[in-house]
Amino acid sequence: MIVRALSAFALGLVVIAALLGDWIAPFDPGAQDLAGTAMPPDAAHWLGTDELGRDVLSRLIAGTRTALLGPALVALGVAVLSTAIGLLAGYRGGWVDSAIMRAVDLVYAIPPLLVAIVVVGVFGGGYPLAIGVLIALSVPADTRMVRSAVLAQRNLAYVEAARTVGLGRGRILFAHLLPNVLPTVVANLLLSFVGALVGLAALAFLGLGVGTGAPDWGRMLAENKGLVDLNPAAMIGPAVLITVVAASVTLLGDRLYDLMSARGRDAGRA
Amino acid sequence: MFVLAFLGKRVLAAAVTLLVTSFLVFSLLAASPGSPEQTLLGARQPTPELIAALRAQHRLDDPFPVRYWHWLSGVLELDFGRSVRSSREVVDILAERLDVTLWLGLYAFVLVLLVAVPAGLSAGIRRDTAWDRGVTVTALLGVSAPPFAVGLMLLSVFGVGLGWFPVFGAGSGFADRISHLTLPAVALAVAGVAIVARQTRAATMDVTAKDFITFAEARGLPRRVVLGRYALRNSALPVITSAGLVLAYSLTGAVLVESTFALPGLGSLLVESVSTKDIPVVQGLALLTAALVIGVNLIVDLCYLGLDPRVRHAGGV
Numbered sequence: 001m002i003v004r005a006l007s008a009f010a011l012g013l014v015v016i017a018a019l020l021g022d023w024i025a026p027f028d029p030g031a032q033d034l035a036g037t038a039m040p041p042d043a044a045h046w047l048g049t050d051e052l053g054r055d056v057l058s059r060l061i062a063g064t065r066t067a068l069l070g071p072a073l074v075a076l077g078v079a080v081l082s083t084a085i086g087l088l089a090g091y092r093g094g095w096v097d098s099a100i101m102r103a104v105d106l107v108y109a110i111p112p113l114l115v116a117i118v119v120v121g122v123f124g125g126g127y128p129l130a131i132g133v134l135i136a137l138s139v140p141a142d143t144r145m146v147r148s149a150v151l152a153q154r155n156l157a158y159v160e161a162a163r164t165v166g167l168g169r170g171r172i173l174f175a176h177l178l179p180n181v182l183p184t185v186v187a188n189l190l191l192s193f194v195g196a197l198v199g200l201a202a203l204a205f206l207g208l209g210v211g212t213g214a215p216d217w218g219r220m221l222a223e224n225k226g227l228v229d230l231n232p233a234a235m236i237g238p239a240v241l242i243t244v245v246a247a248s249v250t251l252l253g254d255r256l257y258d259l260m261s262a263r264g265r266d267a268g269r270a
Numbered sequence: 271m272f273v274l275a276f277l278g279k280r281v282l283a284a285a286v287t288l289l290v291t292s293f294l295v296f297s298l299l300a301a302s303p304g305s306p307e308q309t310l311l312g313a314r315q316p317t318p319e320l321i322a323a324l325r326a327q328h329r330l331d332d333p334f335p336v337r338y339w340h341w342l343s344g345v346l347e348l349d350f351g352r353s354v355r356s357s358r359e360v361v362d363i364l365a366e367r368l369d370v371t372l373w374l375g376l377y378a379f380v381l382v383l384l385v386a387v388p389a390g391l392s393a394g395i396r397r398d399t400a401w402d403r404g405v406t407v408t409a410l411l412g413v414s415a416p417p418f419a420v421g422l423m424l425l426s427v428f429g430v431g432l433g434w435f436p437v438f439g440a441g442s443g444f445a446d447r448i449s450h451l452t453l454p455a456v457a458l459a460v461a462g463v464a465i466v467a468r469q470t471r472a473a474t475m476d477v478t479a480k481d482f483i484t485f486a487e488a489r490g491l492p493r494r495v496v497l498g499r500y501a502l503r504n505s506a507l508p509v510i511t512s513a514g515l516v517l518a519y520s521l522t523g524a525v526l527v528e529s530t531f532a533l534p535g536l537g538s539l540l541v542e543s544v545s546t547k548d549i550p551v552v553q554g555l556a557l558l559t560a561a562l563v564i565g566v567n568l569i570v571d572l573c574y575l576g577l578d579p580r581v582r583h584a585g586g587v
Contacts, residue, residue, distance in 0.1 A: 001403075106286075110560075111518040111519070111521055111522045117540065117544060118552060118556060121544030122303075122544060122547060123301075201419075202416055202418060206525075206526070206529060207541075208544075221419065221422060225422065228422075229430060236422070239422050240419075242416055243416070246416070249414075250410055250413065250414045251410060
């Protein structure tokens with residue numbers, strides 16, 4: 001499928017930009033050129049310049065690392081916590097399960113980003129606090145999914161067999177159940193990444209989270225909003241980039257989930 | 271009998287959630303950096319009279335639980351206190367800003383229903399055709415696109431580039447308002463359309479594989495009846511379940527879209543109040559939002575009861 005190839009290509013470019021940022025950026029992302037402010041794209045500045053005459057493309061490239069790192073932290077944090085809690089709730093059952101699920105129900109419907117806006121805005125904790133809040137509030141939904149995946153597995157013959165042989169709980173959970181709920185975990189991991197990418201960009205767009213001057217995609221959207229007449233590329237660039245990365249990772253998640261669960265099915269058949 | 275028990279349980283759960291939320295929201299004042307007086311004073315001149323008045327009004331000399339009780343009983347009478355920034359009643363400010371957000375939300379909701387359900391239904395029926403793939407890919411892009419990014423792209427193409435729509439403000443009068451709110455509503459609706467279309471497509475594929483559809487077709491019922499009465503109704507449950515998700519998206523989306531288009535709604539009020547540390551307004555907004563989310567989830571449960579007789583009789587959703 002063309003779409004899949006395109007998204008893989010886009011992700012590849014973004015990862016290269018994150019790794020090699022300083023070498024491939026045509027200009028210094030912080031260098032101002034007050035004689036050439038808000039210039040539309042030309043041969044030197046492919047996406048033009050912003051209000052302070054900084055090269056938009058170089059700033060986009062420089063922003064890649066933060067754009068990927070924050071969401072990666074959130075996704076990993078959410079995956080580890082929700083998998084651990086979901087495994088525990090689903091396998092133990094009983095009061096542990098009920099207690100965990102009541103707590104999950106309580107925060108399940110709360111939109112994480114809204115809380116992040118309030119908390120980061122009021123407490124002014126910036127980027128680290130934003131990441132913490134996003135992790136804490138994204139864990140419940142994923143926990144619920146891991147738990148139902150565990151519930152679907154826990155009474156299958158292989159788990160029964162492992163129990164009969166007398167394997168310990170930890171061994172059953174991590175060596176036997178975990179690999180079988182892994183497709184769910186990986187799919188959630190990538191979805192959390194997308195949610196956090198969009199969420200952190202939104203916070204930066206609203207002026208929360210990242211400090212001024214930092215080359216951040218969301219921040220650039222807000223800063224270059226006023227250039228819609230003079231150099232729309234300065235504003236559309238980051239908007240398109242955020243959307244393309246988010247869509248590509250979502251697509252990758254869908255694909256990985258399909259592949260991993262298909263492999264599971266084939267193995268079961270054999 | 272079962273229906274009553276089911277309802278009672280859900281209402282009780284909703285009330286508990288709301289109570290816990292109210293406690294957290296109240297704690298915002300105590301937890302925000304600086305002393306409560308400083309927060310409540312804002313940029314005003316700290317005269318002894320004003321400080322005394324604020325201490326009395328917010329019962330700052332009482333212990334925390336008493337203060338909470340006092341605040342909660344005020345909230346039940348829609349008294350959220352006064353804004354730090356403008357000294358106006360928070361309720362009045364909320365009421366004034368509600369208008370634009372309601373229009374925006376309803377407009378976007380209508381767009382979601384008009385676009386997503388037909389798109390998802392037709393894609394689900396014509397599985398693996400070019401149309402289905404088109405819908406799937408578009409929905410994938412839509413679900414990933416942040417509302418502010420979509421908003422800014424729309425703004426620069428249709429607002430500034432083509433000049434079809436006004437680029438800021440909410441307009442007055444019906445027609446003017448519709449034209450002002452079209453771009454924001456589209457920006458807000460994109461994510462909702464994508465979610466609902468995906469759900470509808472998946473649910474339709476599930477349902478159309480069922481025997482009762484094959485049987486209905488075999489009986490020679492018109493396509494309209496098969497799709498409308500059999501397929502749509504049976505695929506409605508998962509779609510309605512996603513309503514809660516869509517609401518959560520649109521609440522967050524409203525904040526971003528209103529900021530993008532400089533609309534004087536509740537979302538932009540939240541951003542303004544948060545950045546000026548106007549805690550009473552933030553508290554009012556947070557409670558309103560929580561009540562909305564919890565209320566909609568309750569309504570979703572009621573829809574289950576209405577739509578699916580199995581839920582009415584069997585127990586447990």
